[in-house]
Amino acid sequence: QExxxxxxxxxxxxxxxxxxxxxxxxxxxxxxxxNTPEEVWSAVQKIGADRERLEYEIDGAVIKTNAFSQRERLGATSKFPRWATAYKYPPEKKFTRLKEIEIHVGRTGVLTPLALLEPVFLAGSTISKATLHNMDYIRERDIRIGDMVQIMKAGDVIPAVVSVDREARIQERETVPRTEFTMPETCPECGGPVLREAGEAAFRCTNPECPAKIYRGLIHFTSKDAMNIEGLGPAVLRVLCDQGLITGIGDIYRLKDRRAELIGIERMGEKSVENLLNSIENRKKNELYRLIFGLGIRQVGAAASKVLANHFGSMDALMQADPETLESLEDFGHITAESVYEFFQNPRTRALIAELKELGLNMVCETKAAPLVHSEITGKTFVLTGTLPTLKRADAQKLIEEHGGKCSSSVSSKTDYVLAGEEAGSKLERARQLGIRILSEEEFRELLK
Ligand SMILES: [Zn+2]
Incomplete structure (x- = not known):
């Protein structure tokens, strides 16, 4: 429109x-x-009462000064204009029947109970499923199959079951039986053993070959923030898994040998197969952090993956990282460090990395390749041990790498220097035996000059 x-x-x-x-x-x-505060309040309430009938979802109403001249006089704080303010409505809730509880198996094997509901219109859409989070959540609220349950939807969050209508349970005890829910002892997708780890709310399928875990792992691997492979979304992956063309991450990169079978798949014309295979090949060159994130290490998101890629500079270095070094990284706590360490100790992980390397995926962080500064330590290998007087382990490591040196977690004949601080243990002992030069922090700083 003009x-x-x-x-x-x-x-x-x-x-x-x-x-x-x-x-x-x-x-x-x-x-x-x-024109008056009373009018404002009644308008806000009116919108709140009518919002259910809107064809879109709203979570509040905004009250603004009408005259532009007044807006100018009121101005703004550093963050917000003074002439507008929002009123937030409480999230909408509704009662509906809990028909059944279904188990969803996630990427890490977590079994999440999902409520299958009598469809109900809530906050702009029809809801027929809601999360029940975990077994503790169900027990605490005494939620049973057949119950009338209250569901809530706030913003973009998945709808959740929040409470049970106990009155209805009593009234309907003759007509609608209630059944208590128990977590299955075997995975509903693969029949594998289900375990609850100590201190965790989640039950997990422990079968590493569980097809549901593999499928969800593949979705994560190809997703936008990970390897970002266009044309390989959940629907296509579903078909390729069902047809047996993909049984794990490595198979993605072998699809090019099965072109004819791909073209044979319904709705996968020659052109789209071509595009898909090109996309897969091109993404092999992805930045290292995308691959690290795509592997789906527990507790490790895209941001932490970037920290790992930048710090270690290569998959090989990352695989050798010890828990102390990992824990000293920016924003890495004990749990995350342990999770990364255990992940890379797992023989399955090591086999997968070796396979992906063989298939030609990028395993180094380009920005790390060239040292920032050339110095006496360029090309030398360091092992860090003990507590240094002023430098944190991660900072020392960063300095070494910036000057073109490498860090390793164990002392061997290939080690050039051992940088040792207080309470250095067996690594220092071993360095002495092998006659490797041992540096104090002061001597180390001297070398960097
Ligand atoms: Zn399973």
């Missing part, structure tokens, strides 16, 4: 909305011009 150049002089918000409407724009019909 707006005429001789637009009228507008002095209020409501005038501008009316003007936009005249010009053919879609403007919300729910705005009101109010």
């Amino acid at each position: 707006i005429s150049a001789d637009a009228p002089e507008l002095s209020t918000h409501s005038e501008s909305l009316e003007y936009l409407k005249e010009q053919g724009f879609r403007v919300s019909s729910m705005y009101r011009v109010c």
